[in-house]
Amino acid sequence: MDINDVKIINLPRILDERGNLSFAEQMTHLPFEIKRTYWLYDVPGGECRGGHAYRKNQEFIIALSGSFDVIIDDGNEKRSFTLNRSYYGLYVPQGLWREMENFSTNSLALEFASTHFDESDYIYDYEEFLKLKKDGQL
Secondary structure (H helix, E strand, O other): OOHHHOEEEEOOEEOOOOOOEEOOOEOOOEOOOOOEEEEEEOOOOOOOEEEEEEOOOOEEEEEEEOOEEEEEEOOOOEEEEEEOOOOEEEEEOOOOEEEEEOOOOOOEEEEEEOOOOOHHHEEOOHHHHHHHHHOOOO
16 A cells, blocks of 8 residues: 555535534445544643554544644655544555644544454554565565
């Protein structure tokens, strides 16, 4: 996978004067079956999250509240995506390095994952990531 496989996906919006509603469905809006859901909150100012790649896992990231940046790196190119609305999210396929930064106060990141948690799926060492990309193993 490379940076061009990452994409913003708009979610349905149902506008109502009582409050708006959006939703995401696996295999309809998200291009994978959801196996895990988790969220990031109370991230202190100046902190970064992520800093890893996955061998198999795909993700879909939504800013439910506040804003943050997701930096995607395919080993050749980096691109930053600002997430700041709850009616769209960022699809990140496997094999890409990701970092999250610039969290606003009270931001809430919701993440859908295509795999159950598996520590061996994570690549935490950036140099190892680059080597695996170069060798065609990611």
